[in-house]
Structure formats: C-alpha cells, structure tokens
Amino acid sequence: xxxxxxxxxxxxxxxxxxxxxxxxxxxxxxxxxxxxxxxxxxxxxxxxxxxxxxxxxxxxxxxxxxxxxxxxxxxxxxxxxxxxxxxxxxxxxxxxxxxxxxxxxxxxxxxxxxxxxxxxxxxxxxxxxxxxxxxxxxxxxxxxxxxxxxxxxxxxxxxxxxxxxxxxxxxxxxxxxxxxxxxxxxxxxxxxxxxxxxxxxxxxxxxxxxxxxxxxxxxxxxxxxxxxxxxxxxxxxxxxxxxxxxxxxxxxxxxxxxxxxxxxxxxxxxxxxxxxxxxxxxxxxxxxxxxxxxxxxxxxxxxxxxxxx
Ligand SMILES: NC(=O)c1ccc[n+]([C@@H]2O[C@H](COP(=O)([O-])OP(=O)(O)OC[C@H]3O[C@@H](n4cnc5c(N)ncnc54)[C@H](O)[C@@H]3O)[C@@H](O)[C@H]2O)c1
Numbered sequence: 074x075x076x077x078x079x080x081x082x083x084x085x086x087x088x089x090x091x092x093x094x095x096x097x098x099x100x101x102x103x104x105x106x107x108x109x110x111x112x113x114x115x116x117x118x119x120x121x122x123x124x125x126x127x128x129x130x131x132x133x134x135x136x137x138x139x140x141x142x143x144x145x146x147x148x149x150x151x152x153x154x155x156x157x158x159x160x161x162x163x164x165x166x167x168x169x170x171x172x173x174x175x176x177x178x179x180x181x182x183x184x185x186x187x188x189x190x191x192x193x194x195x196x197x198x199x200x201x202x203x204x205x206x207x208x209x210x211x212x213x214x215x216x217x218x219x220x221x222x223x224x225x226x227x228x229x230x231x232x233x234x235x236x237x238x239x240x241x242x243x244x245x246x247x248x249x250x251x252x253x254x255x256x257x258x259x260x261x262x263x264x265x266x267x268x269x270x271x272x273x274x275x276x277x278x279x280x281x282x283x284x285x286x287x288x289x290x291x292x293x294x295x296x297x298x299x300x301x302x303x304x305x306x307x308x309x310x311x312x313x314x315x316x317x318x319x320x321x322x323x324x325x326x327x328x329x330x331x332x333x334x335x336x337x338x339x340x341x342x343x344x345x346x347x348x349x350x351x352x353x354x355x356x357x358x359x360x361x362x363x364x365x366x367x368x369x370x371x372x373x374x375x376x377x378x379x380x381x382x
C-alpha cells in the first residue's frame with residue numbers, strides 16, 4: 074500500500090469526471106467502497122463527506138496520479154531525483170532509481186521499500202551509452218514497460234571561462250547534454266511500441282539566462298531546451314509528450330558546494346525569499362509525468378521562485 078500522505082480535497086465535479094456520481098443517500102462507508110472500486114483513486118482510510126444541498130460537494134481522497142505507470146528517474150540516489158522517486162512511488166508508480174552512485178542508490182531504494190513504496194535501484198552511468206542500454210533493458214525486464222523518463226542526472230564543474238579546463242567542459246557536456254540524448258534514445262523504442270510516453274528533461278535557470286562561472290553547465294542546459302522542443306515536435310504525433318523543467322536554486326548536494334555568502338546572494342534574488350526544496354521540483358516533474366499534463370508539450374516549466382521574469 075502506498076504511504077499515507079496529506080489528503081487532498083477535491084470537488085465532486087472531479088469525481089464525476091472519473092465516473093462516479095454521489096447522491097445524498099451515500100454514507101461515508103459506502104463512498105469509501107465506491108472509491109476503492111476506482112482504479113486511480115487510493116482511499117487513505119478516512120473519507121469526510123460534506124453535504125451541501127442535494128449533492129455531496131467535497132470528499133477527501135488521495136488521488137494516485139501515476140497508478141500502474143513505470144518511471145525511470147536518473148540521478149535518483151540524491152537530491153531532486155530522490156525526492157521525485159519518493160513522490161512518484163507515493164502516487165502509485167513503479168520507480169526505477171537509476172544512478173551512478175550504487176551505495177547511496179541501494180540504501181535509498183531500500184528506505185523507500187520499507188515505506189511500502191515500489192522502487193528499485195538500477196546502476197547506470199548516463200555518460201556511457203552501453204550502460205544506459207543495459208539499464209533500460211533491465212528496467213523493461215523488471216517492470217514490463219517504460220512509461221516515463223525523467224532525465225534528471227546532472228553534475229557541475231564550475232570555472233570562469235579563462236580557467237575552465239577542456240576536461241571539465243567535456244565532463245559536463247557528457248553527463249548533462251549527451252546523457253539526456255542517450256537515455257532518451259535508449260528508452261524511446263519502448264514508448265513508441267506502446268504509442269504513449271512522457272519524457273521530462275532537466276534544464277536550469279543557468280541554461281536560460283546564463284550564469285557566471287558556468288560556461289559548460291549553461292551550454293548543456295540550454296542544449297537540453299533545444300532537444301526538448303525538437304523532440305516535442307518529432308514525437309508529439311506518436312503519443313509522446315516531451316517537456317523540461319528549469320529549476321532555480323534548489324537546496325541539494327549540488328548547491329551545498331556553493332559558499333554561504335553566494336547562497337545568501339542567490340536567496341536575495343528570489344522573490345519568494347527562499348531557495349527551492351527538492352520537493353518543489355519533484356512536484357513539477359509529477360505534473361508533467363501525469364495525465365493532467367496530456368496537452369502540455371514542448372514547454373519549459375520554470376520552477377525558480379520567480380528569479381527571472
Ligand atoms: N540544485 C539546483 O540548484 C539545481 C538547479 C538547476 C538545475 N538542477 C538540475 O537538477 C538535476 C538534479 O540536481 P540535484 O541538485 O538533485 O543534484 P545532486 O548532485 O544532489 O544529485 C545528482 C544525482 O545525479 C547522479 N549522477 C551524476 N552523474 C551521473 C552519471 N554520470 N550517471 C548517473 N547518475 C549520475 C549523482 O550520483 C546524484 O545522485 C540536475 O540535472 C541539475 O543540473 C539543479
């Protein structure tokens with residue numbers, strides 16, 4: 074059973090779209106049974122019903138937005154990817170946590186399993202096509218299909234242009250740009266086969282506006298936007314949506330390396346007055362992975378507290 078999370082309030086009109094209509098005769102217990110019969114609704118145990126006029130207007134349920142979906146999340150052993158793995162599995166997905174870091178990945182996947190979530194670790198180096206192909210095959214063998222790919226793995230090797238080494242330039246391109254290309258190409262046949270899929274790429278505020286000391290990172294993340302829009306055009310008619318998320322400054326291991334003074338300056342740039350949390354980005358991934366975004370394609374969703382407007 075999925076972890077119990079905060080219950081959402083949803084209007085009866087949403088339930089009607091899911092195929093159930095309640096009348097005033099419904100008692101709470103009966104409604105719970107009706108909801109349990111629905112494939113994409115998970116009842117957390119308590120359903121509160123408020124009657125207004127002759128219709129029930131609000132019930133409290135937890136929607137399972139990714140029930141029966143299989144999602145690969147790269148870079149899922151830490152930070153944003155880990156938050157996304159937990160969020161997706163909590164919404165009913167089988168999650169393949171694909172990461173280079175096996176020690177952390179195995180431990181984190183085990184922790185999610187102990188919470189009753191469906192998550193498995195798969196080791197991959199997204200800079201190595203052979204490793205990616207093996208991972209994609211292993212996920213298909215374990216879970217039977219691949220519905221969602223979150224290209225989240227990423228690294229930084231910052232340096233001012235005058236000092237940036239060609240090796241550091243290339244390393245970031247290999248993971249942050251080529252990695253996205255190779256993972257998507259490896260997974261694409263499985264999505265084409267079923268005529269449906271969701272691909273979500275991770276760009277960055279640096280890729281949109283540039284950032285001092287990040288020639289390599291900004292170039293790769295801008296390239297991700299170009300690939301996203303191209304694939305959205307190529308794959309839309311084949312039932313595959315391709316979108317990107319551009320996070321702002323998010324508190325993870327990646328930003329932990331940044332000096333405190335610079336973090337303070339970053340925070341000062343954010344109209345919401347705080348750095349983002351990994352969960353803020355996981356929520357955006359979730360929207361773009363769920364059926365709720367079926368008509369969203371080729372978009373770059375900025376999740377940055379309003380840094381640049
Ligand atoms: N944290 C931020 O402020 C921020 C801002 C904008 C964009 N992003 C992007 O969000 C994504 C996640 O970043 P994060 O902050 O969670 O970083 P993180 O460093 O916390 O996690 C990155 C994960 O990617 C994995 N990884 C690195 N290289 C890999 C490889 N070659 N193969 C497989 N896995 C690999 C790491 O092991 C790690 O688990 C990245 O693409 C990053 O560029 C982050």
